[in-house]
Amino acid sequence: MSTTEERPMPAADEPESPTNRPGSMHLVKEWLQRPYVRRILWITLAITAVIIALSFVMVAFMNQSGGPASSIMDEIEKTMFVLTIACAPLMAATLAVLTYSWWGGWGSVAAADEPTSDGPGIKTNGVAVVTWITVCSLLAGFLVVWGLVELATITSSSYGSVPANQQPNSVKPVDVNVTAQQWLWSFEYPDSGNIQSSVLVLPVNVPAYFNVTSLDVVHSFWVVEEGVKIDANPGAITNTGFTPTKLGTFNVRCAELCGLHHAYMETQVKVVTQEQFNSWIREQGGNKTS
Numbered sequence: 001m002s003t004t005e006e007r008p009m010p011a012a013d014e015p016e017s018p019t020n021r022p023g024s025m026h027l028v029k030e031w032l033q034r035p036y037v038r039r040i041l042w043i044t045l046a047i048t049a050v051i052i053a054l055s056f057v058m059v060a061f062m063n064q065s066g067g068p069a070s071s072i073m074d075e076i077e078k079t080m081f082v083l084t085i086a087c088a089p090l091m092a093a094t095l096a097v098l099t100y101s102w103w104g105g106w107g108s109v110a111a112a113d114e115p116t117s118d119g120p121g122i123k124t125n126g127v128a129v130v131t132w133i134t135v136c137s138l139l140a141g142f143l144v145v146w147g148l149v150e151l152a153t154i155t156s157s158s159y160g161s162v163p164a165n166q167q168p169n170s171v172k173p174v175d176v177n178v179t180a181q182q183w184l185w186s187f188e189y190p191d192s193g194n195i196q197s198s199v200l201v202l203p204v205n206v207p208a209y210f211n212v213t214s215l216d217v218v219h220s221f222w223v224v225e226e227g228v229k230i231d232a233n234p235g236a237i238t239n240t241g242f243t244p245t246k247l248g249t250f251n252v253r254c255a256e257l258c259g260l261h262h263a264y265m266e267t268q269v270k271v272v273t274q275e276q277f278n279s280w281i282r283e284q285g286g287n288k289t290s
């Protein structure tokens with residue numbers, strides 16, 4: 001910063017010149033002293049606190065209503081939470097100015113205090129410019145790095161491009177052929193005598209690998225609480241997978257508008273123990289799975 005940083009504002013009747021122009025830091029300090037700036041900063045702090053509190057409430061709500069049922073959904077929820085917290089101050093600052101304007105805050109600035117001319121341009125204020133660029137770059141950089149790391153983690157957990165027989169798991173995955181059609185789902189277990197089911201049944205803590213296709217239009221295979229969604233295209237097979245980590249019954253839905261009864265194109269995924277899974281396979285007339 002220049003040596004003129006701490007030079008005070010020139011007197012009202014003193015003409016401004018390069019030698020008595022107030023420094024960047026002095027202008028920022030003067031700006032922070034203004035009553036409306038202080039009020040907006042306090043409102044920003046309050047709204048930030050509310051957003052952070054609501055984020056915790058939202059996570060508790062999601063955990064109560066099924067919660068993350070796989071490591072993939074766990075990562076997705078964590079990402080939503082961290083990104084909300086990281087962006088909370090920025091959203092709060094925008095809402096604070098809006099709130100202040102809405103409540104008529106500007107009307108409280110006394111006519112006598114109203115400036116008669118424009119202040120110095122912010123583009124010449126080194127402190128403001130450097131602070132703005134640094135904060136924005138750090139935030140954007142954090143979001144990009146977090147996003148890329150999470151994307152890699154989720155992709156490797158979803159076996160998106162690795163066929164079941166080439167996966168580096170010690171446990172052999174349960175292979176399931178998923179067929180979508182207007183407006184229902186059917187599941188076939190090729191490793192267990194090709195038994196068919198309208199409900200997806202999976203053993204807990206065993207990787208599941210899906211070969212997804214459609215008989216008619218484009219659908220989307222969405223296993224809600226497991227955090228997995230992939231298009232079901234006619235004439236093609238798409239792959240995805242997950243390892244269910246929670247026992248229970250969860251939702252399978254279509255996530256691609258596919259016609260009149262799209263909203264009702266849903267079924268369930270039942271995550272059971274390996275023993276329950278084996279006996280279910282036998283009940284369906286299939287041979288025992290691994």
Ligand SMILES: [Cu+2]
Pocket residue numbers: 218219220254255256257258259262265
């Ligand atoms: Cu559909």
